[in-house]
Amino acid sequence: MMSQLRLSFLLPLLAFTALALVGAVALYATLSGSRDPAQLPSVLVNKSAPRTSLANLMPNDAGDNMVQLTAFKGQPLLVNFFASWCAPCRAEAPALEMLSKRVAILGIAYKDRGEDTNSFLEQYGNPFRAVGMDTDGRMGIEWGVYGVPETYLLDANGVVKLRHAGPLTRGVIDATIMPALEALGSW
Amino acid sequence: MVILPRMRNLMLVGILPLGLLLVSLVPNTIVTTAANAITAEEMLANPELEERARNLSKQLRCLVCQNQSIDDSDADLARDLRREVRSQIAAGDSDEAIMDQLQQKYGDYVLLNPPLDLATMFLWLAPFAFMLLGGVIVLMARRQSGTESINELDATERAKIEKMLASLNGRNE
Numbered sequence: 033m034m035s036q037l038r039l040s041f042l043l044p045l046l047a048f049t050a051l052a053l054v055g056a057v058a059l060y061a062t063l064s065g066s067r068d069p070a071q072l073p074s075v076l077v078n079k080s081a082p083r084t085s086l087a088n089l090m091p092n093d094a095g096d097n098m099v100q101l102t103a104f105k106g107q108p109l110l111v112n113f114f115a116s117w118c119a120p121c122r123a124e125a126p127a128l129e130m131l132s133k134r135v136a137i138l139g140i141a142y143k144d145r146g147e148d149t150n151s152f153l154e155q156y157g158n159p160f161r162a163v164g165m166d167t168d169g170r171m172g173i174e175w176g177v178y179g180v181p182e183t184y185l186l187d188a189n190g191v192v193k194l195r196h197a198g199p200l201t202r203g204v205i206d207a208t209i210m211p212a213l214e215a216l217g218s219w
Numbered sequence: 220m221v222i223l224p225r226m227r228n229l230m231l232v233g234i235l236p237l238g239l240l241l242v243s244l245v246p247n248t249i250v251t252t253a254a255n256a257i258t259a260e261e262m263l264a265n266p267e268l269e270e271r272a273r274n275l276s277k278q279l280r281c282l283v284c285q286n287q288s289i290d291d292s293d294a295d296l297a298r299d300l301r302r303e304v305r306s307q308i309a310a311g312d313s314d315e316a317i318m319d320q321l322q323q324k325y326g327d328y329v330l331l332n333p334p335l336d337l338a339t340m341f342l343w344l345a346p347f348a349f350m351l352l353g354g355v356i357v358l359m360a361r362r363q364s365g366t367e368s369i370n371e372l373d374a375t376e377r378a379k380i381e382k383m384l385a386s387l388n389g390r391n392e
Binding site: 047074143174175176178179 | 282283295296299300303323324325326352355356359
């Protein structure tokens, strides 16, 4: 009888200890930054980028009024969702400028007006090979965009390798973009 | 049956998960009857289709506000997703196809009800596991207290009480 009494006393205690341990590990992982709750993984990673065809902000001499994602196949590509009304997009402009020397960048102006986008690019520089206009934000939904800025890295076959939500900083470029570009053999 | 103090504590341990489970079963519509974010011009003309759109919107997370449905939220992205749902309904897509498509773009996170799969197994089954654990604890506590509970008077106790009652009667006469 004594052993039974002790078991029924110990069981809840053991169960609680186990639960508390699991909670403590989860809390520690969150606080130590190995799992950032604000960074949601994109379901697009390792899948083909959505078919993308958008009105061209800067129609060229050939009368090419549409920007096609397929035109960039054969090389790694950064796709950057931005907007003139987005303050963090201004902050990441120098980072994009730097990256544009090493990799082609396609800009997608998210819920923006052409004239605003143009003056934004005049003021903060234009790191983009082309800019497509996603005026109503529909293309953003196709890509699973939460908000601007968001940046995707595509390999030569148009498969998404990486997604970064939020502005590109020196730290982000060094920690994630650069290693991913190296893995694609283009840094 | 005599309920010993220790056993009462153990029973509480068993009842707590049960109570939590019951609370979790209360439909969340009771909690979230807040004002709707939808505007008149967003609505579909056909009330039947609009009803479907509203029903789907209530099951979809507003991704930038995290704990509101797109039906409840005023956020830009929520409005865009409502428009997306409605345009797909108008195009004749089924509810399942629409949910499936959004899930492919935004992942499970867009669903307010997490699907039952390997990754969410613990989430769905944990309440039942806790109920089971609580039940086991209650059973163990009952078995243990059964040996200590005393329901019947034994012969010496009975004799003692009868003697006391007899002396009481004698005094009253």
